[in-house]
Amino acid sequence: MRNAAAGVALRLLKAVNARRARHAPAPDAGTVRILLQHAYGMGGTIRTVLNLAGYLARERDVEIVSVVRAAKEPFFPIPPGVRVSFLDDRTRPRGRVGRLLSRFPSVLIPEQENVYRSVSLWTDLRLVGFLRSLRGGVLISTRPGFNLVTALFAPPDVLTVGQEHVALDVHSPEVRRLIRRRYGRLDAFVTLTQADLDQYARLLRANPPRRLLRVPNAVPDLAGDVSALEEKCVVAIGRLVHAKGFDRLVEAWKHVAAAHPDWVLRIYGGGTQKAEHRLRTRIEEAGLADKVFLMGSSSEVGVELAKSSIYVVSSRYEGFGMTILEAMSKGVPVVSFDCPHGPKEIITHEHDGLLVRPRKPRALAEAVCRLIEDRELRARLGGNALLTAAGYDLDAVGSQWDSLLADLVRS
Incomplete structure (x- = not known):
């Protein structure tokens, strides 16, 4: 019964997308949204995403959409020109519906994905609502669970870019199976290493996204001097x-x-x-x-x-x-x-x-x-x-993102 209902829903979504695609304006990369698990948290992915957002905001309208908010203040400073919004703000009381649906597990994020325990049915609802509300621009998602949901629900007039911050072989067979089925719907997929790019190329050879490429992270501008290498x-x-x-x-x-x-x-x-x-x-x-x-x-x-x-x-x-x-x-x-x-x-x-x-x-x-x-x-x-x-300076890496976005708009 559940599979049948899902099939009907996907057919309806396909019909809606087809109608929307007929009336869609030309692709545009002037607005960029980046889907991140927890913008106010700490960790390498968060720091590098903020770094990228700051670069893109030099010439674009950039918003980080944080799926959850569990802290009142950011651990890392938010770059100038970058807005942050939240889908599930856990620092504030939820309404009755939010409290109820938060008790149920996610049905969109695979159980084997590390983020699964941090999301819920309420998160699913908020995430799908956000995706379907988009009108044009670029959406960059930053982990497998969000890449999979983006591939399924993002409207056809939105340019979608999936990112990977860990290696493909870390993911479970169930997650890799979903990746093989859905990543071809993305406009682009970006890995951080050549080794990972090669693995994804093999996995997705029957159903690749429009662009599959490697773009490394840029090194952020950090406080502190160059080390004298004398401290023990x-x-x-x-x-x-x-x-x-x-x-x-x-x-x-x-x-x-x-x-x-x-x-x-x-x-x-x-x-x-x-x-x-x-x-x-x-x-x-x-x-x-x-x-x-x-x-x-x-x-x-x-x-x-x-x-x-x-x-x-x-x-x-x-x-x-x-x-x-x-x-x-x-x-x-x-x-x-x-x-x-x-x-x-x-x-x-x-x-x-x-x-x-x-x-x-x-x-x-x-x-x-x-x-x-x-x-x-x-x-x-x-x-x-x-x-x-x-060689990993922000301008050098950022120019690769400029080229990718320009290429997606042209093609």
Whole structure:
């Protein structure tokens, strides 16, 4: 019964879209809306989306549409010229209908998508209402769940661009199946890495979007000076989640601390109380309570990076590795697991950082120790890192977005 009702609804939607397409004006990229999970939250995706929005707002009308609002104030500053609106504002009392529908799970976002537990039937209703209200312009959606809903419900006169901030192989088979079926309805789909682009090209070869391309994230302009690389401090940044591999980093630091007890590791990033407690317990059990410090979240990562001499990445996988570029922009050399997919597309081994075998804490420790012990190598890699970061400057990356939007309007 449910499948039959869905089929009828989709046929009606198709008929409405066909009628609307006949009367649609010419495509226009003067108005850009960016669909984001939580604009006032913290995290790499939010920071990079705000960075992009600020660039696009130089010559366009730009609005970030935040699906939920769970904080009264933004963690990161909102760029000049960028408006923010909210579909499900949880900082204010909902009406009776909102309270009722919020008790039911989403029927539009796949259960296997990480955002599933953060949305509800009320969110679905608000999201579809927003999409159907659009008249022309460009809509950029920023995660698989929203890409899938956008592909299904966005009107035909809206140019739709899907983004991916993690790797395709991270997603479940169910999500990949939906991606294969629906992403062909998008006008463009953008990955952050060439490796991910290649995987999507294979997955979508039977039903590709009009444009399938790679556009990396741009490095934001961060506070803080270029590091002098003299502080006996190594930094890692990321949410306290399994993917970031901080358990392996603690294991690696046991070897670093034994060889260089005067050096410390600072881990910046938030997470659940349970995740923080688990990692803190691991640190204490390793006897590193005075060597490894959980610093919490910081909105001024540039300042903290400028006070470090090495940046370390212990991730099990990375969509792109924005913090790698941020560290490089402060002249800090990076030691990273050669994990899928981002690090090896940014780091050139022995030129601006060191890549080591994934899943090998001892190899990570040896690379960190090598940079600790070789000041000249540290300085050479750090200097080259500055040059690498310059290639991801906002104007250079932003011009790729300009070209994409212009191409979608023309075609």
